[in-house]
Every structure is written in C-alpha cells, then in structure tokens.
Amino acid sequence: MSLYDRNLALLNDLAIPYREVHHEAVLDYATAHVIRQRFGLRGVESKSLFLRLKGGRYAMLATLEAARVDWACLKSLLGARPSIASDTELVALTGCVPRCACPLGHGAAIDLVFDDAILEHDYLIYSPGPPERTLEVATSDIARLLPTLRNRVLHFHSG
Structure with missing residues (x-):
C-alpha cells in the first residue's frame, strides 16, 4: 500500500472528512502559498x-511551516541526538519525495514527534505523499487520529 493510500485509509477508517486538491508539484513554501490561495485552503501548512x-x-x-526546530528539545524528547535524514533514507523508509515529507502514514518503527501548536489552528494542510496532492483536515480530527496511530507519538509545543 502506498503512503498516499495509507493516509487516506487512516482518515477513512475513522470517518474523518477531508478535502483533497490536485495541482502541480509543491516542493517549497512559495508554491504551497500559491496553491493555498488558488484553492482557498484554510488552515496552517505543515512542515x-x-x-x-x-x-x-x-x-x-x-x-x-514557520516553526524553528529546537534541537535540544528534540534530543530530550527522543532520548537521542537527532539529525536530518538523507533524501535516500527519506525515500527508502517513508516513500516521501524529498522536500515533500508527509507527517502521517509511516511504519510503526518511525516515531511521530507532533507539535501541539498545530492544534491551535482550525485546519492542517499537508501532502499525503505525492507532491501533486494536498489534504486539508480539521485539527480536531487530527487530534482524534493521533492516538490511533501505530507509531509512538511524542508531543511538544513550539513557540
């Protein structure tokens, strides 16, 4: 099952409504902003x-999108020093496209470190894998989804 299919299954299994839009590949925040405007997407863009x-x-x-990474906080939360994985690791272990990582739908061995600041917004906008697709999901539904994931979910709050 593809990353895209796993993302839709996560949402559909919990009857979570979502809006999906198809567009040109989004590999940077400038293009993401254009797509948000063109399709009237609500909410906050994920990073x-x-x-x-x-x-x-x-x-x-x-x-x-605009959050700065606090590496010391991540090390404390994860119990090990993190670094950004290579593009080769990203593709091989997640099925994501470089510069278009997806937050959900990964194997159980991959921890999810989730910024609860996302939940302060009404909607989350993210790519479910293919950079030509974007999902808009209510953050109240994301909060309902997180405890059902097979991944270990670690919470923090940026800002």
Whole structure:
C-alpha cells in the first residue's frame, strides 16, 4: 500500500472528512502559498522533517511551516541526538519525495514527534505523499487520529 493510500485509509477508517486538491508539484513554501490561495485552503501548512537518531532509529517531526526546530528539545524528547535524514533514507523508509515529507502514514518503527501548536489552528494542510496532492483536515480530527496511530507519538509545543 502506498503512503498516499495509507493516509487516506487512516482518515477513512475513522470517518474523518477531508478535502483533497490536485495541482502541480509543491516542493517549497512559495508554491504551497500559491496553491493555498488558488484553492482557498484554510488552515496552517505543515512542515515535516524526517530525522535520523543516534542509535539507528528514525522519527518524523510534524510542526508548523514557520516553526524553528529546537534541537535540544528534540534530543530530550527522543532520548537521542537527532539529525536530518538523507533524501535516500527519506525515500527508502517513508516513500516521501524529498522536500515533500508527509507527517502521517509511516511504519510503526518511525516515531511521530507532533507539535501541539498545530492544534491551535482550525485546519492542517499537508501532502499525503505525492507532491501533486494536498489534504486539508480539521485539527480536531487530527487530534482524534493521533492516538490511533501505530507509531509512538511524542508531543511538544513550539513557540
């Protein structure tokens, strides 16, 4: 099952409504802004970073587009020093396209580090895998989805 299919299954299994739009590839925030405007997408754009942890583990960080990464906080939360994984690792272990990491739908061995500041907004906008697709999901539904994931979910709050 593809990353895209896993994302839709996560939403559909919990009867979570979502809006999906198809467009040109989004590989930077400038293009994401154009897409948001063109389709009238509401909410906040996600920023996802695939992290390699000392000791061979991996984690996906899901935060806000404009958030700065607090590496010391991440190290404390994860119990190991994180660094950004290579594009090769991203593709091989998640199925994501470089510069278009998806926060959800990954194997159980990949921890999800979730920024609860996302939940202060009404909607989350993210790519479910293919950079030509965007999902808009109510953050109240994202909050309902997180405890059902097979991944270990670690929470923090940016800002």
